[in-house]
Amino acid sequence: MAKNTTWEEVSNVLNNEDNSFTHKGVKYLKPEVVAQLEAILKPKSKGGVSTNPSKIVDGVTMHYCRFHERYEAECDMVMSQGKSKGYCKASISKWNKINSQIKRLEAQAVGEMTRDDFDKAKVLAEEAKALGLTLNDSATYNYEEDWKLFNGQASEA
DSSP states (O other), X not given: OOHHHHHHHHHHHHHOGGGOEEETTEEEOOHHHHHHHHHHHSOOOOOOOOSSOOEEETTEEEEEETTTTEEEEGGGEEEETTEEEEEEHHHHHHHHHHHHHHHHHHXXXXXXXXXXXHHHHHHHHHHHHHHHHHXXXXXXXXXXXXXXXXXXXXXXX
16 A cells, blocks of 8 residues: 555544544544654655756756766666656666675575585675675766676676
8 A cells, every 4th residue: 555545544534523532522633643643654745856956968868877976868867757766777787786696695695504504604695795785885886887888898897
């Protein structure tokens, strides 16, 4: 169930006359309960100001890639419903490869544990954890290298 739907249902229950109580002719809703429910369930307003808004340069719409920390052409970005997802195709390709390595290492660690080789499992788990720390770090990504890999012009290390 979506948060919007949940909030609407809870709001309807709270505002329904049958679900309220009265004391000496006065309708009571506990404001602290309503405030807590609102904080948890009410959809957050959208439309915040972006710190890296889209730009138009020489007639080309440019969006900011959070991994490469630079503006890239809209045709190179991952888009959803006309909006940039915040990363380009090359960087998300690299992100997916790193994430796949992490999952593979974690699976190998579990396999080693089932074979009672806990030392090797620990090494693999630590390697996966270290790789996970680099996953969202922009220092992991290099614009030129990532695009060469994405376009099949370079081999992976």
